[in-house]
Amino acid sequence: MKITRRNILKSTAAAAAAVSLPQLWIPESSEAWGATLKKGEPIKVGLLFSLTGSLAVPEEDSALVMQYAIDEINKAGGVAGLPIEPVIVDAKSDFAVYSEKAKELILRDKVIALFGCYTSASRKAILPTVMQRDHLLYYPTCYEGAECTQNTxxxxxxxxxxxxxxxxxxxxxxxxxxxxxxxxxxxxxxxxKNAKVWLEKAGGELLGEEYIPLSSSEFGPLLNKIRDANPDFIFSTVVGASDIAFHKQFKQEGFKVDKMPIASLTTGEIETRAMGAEFGAGHFLSAPYFQSLDTPTNQKFVESFLKSKYGKNGTTHYNMEETYTSAYVFKAGFEKAAAAVGFENVTPRIIRDHSGGIRVEDDVSPEGLIWIDENNFNTWLKPKIGQCQADGTFKIVKAAEKHVAPDPYSIYPDVGLCTKDGLKAPDGKIRKSVI
Amino acid sequence: MDLGSLLNALILGVSIASIWLIAALGLTIIYGTAGVINMAHGELIMLGAYSSYMLQFYLGLPYLLCLPASFVVVALVGLALERGLIRYLYSRPLDTLLATYGVSLVLMQGVRLIFGSDPKYLAVPEIFQSNVMLGSVSVSAFRIVVLLVTVLLVLALWLLFYKTRFGVQVRAVMQNKEMAAAFGINSGRIYMLTFALGAGLAGVAGALFGVLAIVLPTMGASYVVQAFLMVVVGGGSLAGSVVASGVTGEMQSVFAFFTNDTLARFIIFVLIVAFLRFRPQGLFAQSGARR
Structure with missing residues (x-):
């Protein structure tokens, strides 16, 4: 559900836009942030998720798990000895509200970091504000890359x-x-585009590529085309309510999961529960986290989260887990920054500067050890492949042996390389704040 | 080009048409009779899906019984809505638009408060989870159910409107409310019953869409636009909606077969706009209707 025309326009012009965007004026961080931390006062962070509207399905879960993580950190002594205080706002699934609330959180509530967004569209809506104030956004979900800001x-x-x-x-x-x-x-x-690169390497053959309008729940024509093409498997990036309709109609139209499974990047525990396990069983999902991961850390996380007052929706899934770990990335980054410059002098910029290389060890991170890349500030993680079982849980059939590096420009090598200071073009020029 | 595939696309077109039509049926009745622009139609569809979910989850009602039960539940909601709000607004059509839009928001958020925003699940019997093969033609069993329900409802509505005393009264009120009232027809009662009937039809549609797609507080929004298009293109009459849905469903399927779904929708909407430019009254405008 990473939507809007605005976003599509932006991305189709991705390369062009990347080249033509003027460099933004960036004030000194402390000046931009306009506040100081005081000993004895809680550290305020902003939670910017949609609690109502069409994006509430994934984002409400994110907001809940974030509060759970903050409670957990506070109970264990807080960050640098102080409790975190979440300022929770509802972005109402409206991109104008995202932008407005982000400003409010930064300017009025003077939070030190933002956690939020789910769709690329909402991220792109608030990034100009975040970059202008030289602030910091923890973006806790998957996305397409091709972005190099120094503020996420x-x-x-x-x-x-x-x-x-x-x-x-x-x-x-x-x-x-x-x-x-x-x-x-x-x-x-x-x-x-990425998948095609891997498909070519694996010697596969692409029989067809079709896109369905976002709100559409009519998969009849598409499934007829797939029936005629008769592929060995389907690779799906259908999202949201559409995805549930897709899996249901797949079975209703007589497709057999053992003959032609769907390999998806999105169909996780929530989707499977909503469509009914009989429609999800047998299909595959790639994600860094599954609820069924058999590690002590994850078992503890699942059990204690579901029992807590935030676990009312009854499941944990990859998106929530990524949100959960982001709280610990913040904690570690903040403490490192406070140790380096002194607690009172910590600003969003300084946290960001100290976050490269931060590790969330496997006794905290339910998905196992992850760390933040020192150049592009995305996450090194181990993608896993799960197969949905008859009871709606996922069985992990393959886990990457080594951590995979995040590379936002992997399919656009001509654009450059995302470094700590900005996007470094092949000619050596560095441009900041590229979205 | 493969003839079997084209045949499949044509048959699928009939099924898509039935989905467009059943989404529009309730709206056709309400708009056609009372001229009320019911913006809450999508949410009535959503309520139908949630009624089925509730009846199934809490009472264990079999799915096929959920269809008539959803009709009754949502019809009652429609009745309450008409008595409590809509009937005060018949003389102010633009206000009904705003008021029903408000109602749609209330219903959506209300359902969210009660059931939460996570999607719900409707179970259907095993036989509706697969398809039927006839030679090279494949049709999903559930699409046949949708088609049958739609055909039955259209037949029933036709009989109701053209073969019963109630139907004569409805048509009289449609043509001229005051005149009909002068002849002793209780026009308030007719409006009330047709609104409830239209709401009930939306409920049945919701019970079907919950299986085809998803049960979510926001699910209605995607159906209400296409329902309005069918009613406007059809001109507000039952026959108009049937023909408009039939043509649109076939076009969607055939265009998607030759191009892709996104382009198919684009072409359909362009054609609808062009059609309305030259025939704003729709396919079968009701002569003498008060608008």
Whole structure:
């Protein structure tokens, strides 16, 4: 659900825009932030998620798990000895509200960091504000990459990490012939560009690539095309309510999951529960986290989260876990910054500067050890492949042996390399704040 | 080009048409009779899906019984809505638009408060979870159910409007409310019953869409636009909606077969706009209707 025309326009012009964007004026961080931390006062952070409207399904869960993580950190002594105080606002699934609330959180509430957004569209809506104030956004979900701001830290997988293992795995298990299906907006298209690279390497054959309008629940024509093409498997980046309709109609139209499974980047525990396990069973998902991960840290996380007052929706899934770890990335970054410059002098910029290389160890991170890349501030993680079982849980059939590096420009090598200071073009020029 | 595939696309077109039509049926009745622009139609569809979910989850009602039960539940909601709000606004059509839009927001948020914003699940019997093969033609069993329900409802509505005393009264009120009242027809009662009937039809549609797609507080929003298009293109009459849905459904399927879904929708909407430019009264305008 990473939506809007605005976003699509932006991305189709991605390369062009990247080249033509003027450099933004960036004030000194402390001046821009306009506040100081005081000993004895809680550290304020902003939670900017949609609690109502069409994006509430994933984002409400994110807001809940974030509050859970903050409670947990506070109970264990807080950050640098002080409790975190969340300022929770409702972005109402409206991109204008995202932008307005982000300003409010930064200027009025003087939070030291923002946690929020789910869709690329909302991220792009608030980034200008975040960059102008030289502030800091923790973006806790997957996205397409092709961005190099000096003001975000992302804890989800980028497009290049997401399908790297999934495509070769599916080709090996089911055959070379694949059909790509996606929702019609930026993230599926960028993800499919990445997937094509892996498909070519794996020797696969692309039979067709189709995009469905975002709100559409009519998959009849598409499924007829897939029936005619008869691929060995389907690679899906269909999102949201559409995705549930897609899986339901797949079965209702007589497709057999053992003959032609769907390999998805989005269909996780929530989606499976909403469609009914009989429609989800047998399909595959690539994600860094599954509720069924068999590690003591995860078991503890799942059990204690579901028992807490925030666990009312009854599940944990990859998006929530990425949100949860982002709280610990913040804690570690803040403490490192406070140790370096003194507590009173910590600003969003300084936290960001000290966040490169931060590790969330496997006794805290439910998905296992992750760390923040020192150049592009996305996350090194191990993508895993799960197969949905008859009871709606996922069985992990493959986990990456090594951590995979995040690379926001993996399919645009000509654009440059995202470094700590900005996007470094092949000619050596560095441009800041590229979105 | 493969003829079997084209045949499949044509048959699918009939199914898509039935989905467009059943989404529009309730609205056709309400708009056609009372001229009320019911913006809450999508939320009535949503209520239908949630009624089925509730009846199934809490009372264990079999899915096929949920269809008539959803009709009754949502019809009652419609009745309450008409008595409590809409009937005061018949003389101010633009206000009904705003008021029903408000109602749609209230219903959406109310359902969210009660059931939460996570999607719900409607179980259907095993036989509706697969398809039927006839040679090279494949049709999903559930699409056949939707088609059958739609055909039955259209037939029932036709009988109701053209073969019963109630139907004569409805048509009389449609043509001229005051004149009909002068002949002793209780026009307030007719409006009330047709509104409830229209709401009930939306409920049935919701019970079906919950299986085809998803049960979510926001699910209605995607159906209300296409329902309005069918009613406007059809001209507000039952026959108009049937023809408009039939043509649009076939076009969607066939265009998507030759191009893709996004382009198919684009072409359909362009054609609808062009059509309304030259025939703003719709396919079958009701002569003598008070608008």
């Amino acid at each position: 830290i992302c804890t989800g997988p980028l497009a290049n990490q997401h399908s790297q293992d999934l495509i070769p795995f599916m080709v090996q298990q089911f055959g070379k012939r694949v059909f790509f299906v996606g929702s019609n907006y930026v993230w599926p298209k960028e993800s499919n």
